[in-house]
Amino acid sequence: MTYCVGLLLDAGMVCLSDTRTNAGLDNIATYRKMFHFEEPGERVITIMTAGSLSVTQTTIARLREAVEDEDASPETSIMKAPTMLKVADIVGAMLAQVRREVDEKLNAMNQGATASMIVAGQRARAMRLFLIYPEGNFIEATEDTPFLQIGEHKYGKPILDRVVRRGTSLADAQKAVLLSMDSTLRSNLSVGMPLDLCVMEKDACRVTQKRRIEAGDEQFRAMSEAWSRALRDRFTQIAI
Numbered sequence: 001m002t003y004c005v006g007l008l009l010d011a012g013m014v015c016l017s018d019t020r021t022n023a024g025l026d027n028i029a030t031y032r033k034m035f036h037f038e039e040p041g042e043r044v045i046t047i048m049t050a051g052s053l054s055v056t057q058t059t060i061a062r063l064r065e066a067v068e069d070e071d072a073s074p075e076t077s078i079m080k081a082p083t084m085l086k087v088a089d090i091v092g093a094m095l096a097q098v099r100r101e102v103d104e105k106l107n108a109m110n111q112g113a114t115a116s117m118i119v120a121g122q123r124a125r126a127m128r129l130f131l132i133y134p135e136g137n138f139i140e141a142t143e144d145t146p147f148l149q150i151g152e153h154k155y156g157k158p159i160l161d162r163v164v165r166r167g168t169s170l171a172d173a174q175k176a177v178l179l180s181m182d183s184t185l186r187s188n189l190s191v192g193m194p195l196d197l198c199v200m201e202k203d204a205c206r207v208t209q210k211r212r213i214e215a216g217d218e219q220f221r222a223m224s225e226a227w228s229r230a231l232r233d234r235f236t237q238i239a240i
Contacts, residue, residue: 001190002033002151004048005160005177006118008129008141011170012201012208013120016177017048018151018185020192034196035060037067037079040206043123045078045087046198050151051115051134052102059098059115063091084128088119088138096136116150122205155187156180170199175223178213182224195220 004017017033031053037045047063049056066072067079074080078087095117102113117132129141131148141148146166149157159180164173174197184191199209213220 001188002050003149003153003156003181003184003188003191004033004050004118004151005147005149005153005156005180006046006048006120006129006141007147007160007164007168007173007177008120008127008166009146009168009170009173010166010202012199012204013046013122013127013129014170014173014177014197014199015046015048015118015120016181016195016197018181018191019194019196020190021053030192030194031057032196034198036198036207036210037063037121038206039079042205043079043121044200044205044207045084045119045121045123046200046207047091048118048120048150049115050117052099052113055095055099055102055113055115056117058102059091059095059117062094062098066090066094081123084119084121084123084126084130087121087123088128088130088132088140091117091119091130092132092136092138095132095134099134118148118150120200122200122203127200127202152184152188152191155184159183170201174199178220178223179227182220182227 007014019030021029021031033049035047066076078090081087114134119130130138132138147160147164163176193215195213197211198207201208
């Protein structure tokens with residue numbers, strides 16, 4: 001399992017993913033689930049993945065091949081697509097195609113494969129954030145719902161619901177997604193370190209901050225402990 005979250009704010013975008021892949025209690029590995037495509041100043045695209053590793057790795061690989069193809073066009077390459085809406089459409093079509101191919105191979109064993117993705121970025125004007133479903137259709141973050149999640153999202157959602165607004169600063173947004181991840185790490189063993197965090201400031205059209213957070217990271221540990229203390233203190237002060 002995994003957990004990925006993306007925030008769309010007035011000041012920019014913040015994305016966070018874990019790296020654990022779990023195929024059973026004795027088959028746990030680390031794989032990157034956040035991928036960047038950039039032409040600084042012109043466009044930036046970040047894709048996060050959750051679900052079947054065979055589906056997500058193949059989809060990302062084919063998207064890269066399409067970018068590098070000498071015959072690439074606005075209909076096939078996310079780096080030539082005229083808008084972020086078209087980027088989401090290309091990613092969705094590729095994800096659906098790969099999922100169908102993998103499903104056909106697994107049908108003989110009565111198994112299936114599924115995956116979903118978050119696409120975040122900016123091309124020309126507005127920054128946009130999409131959640132791509134396994135079937136290739138998608139939804140977009142809005143003023144009312146400025147964040148999207150995939151994977152094991154239920155443990156990390158409450159803090160986002162309470163604190164994240166479009167006007168939230170990028171600094172506070174980073175705290176919010178990290179504490180959202182901390183809640184998930186504490187409640188689900190299928191989500192694990194290290195973590196990948198990125199920030200894309202509005203109109204920069206590039207990843208302006210990128211960070212890999214390893215297990216034992218002192219800053220992350222201190223934040224987690226401070227949050228736990230604050231919750232305990234407030235809990236004891238509530239009257240019934």
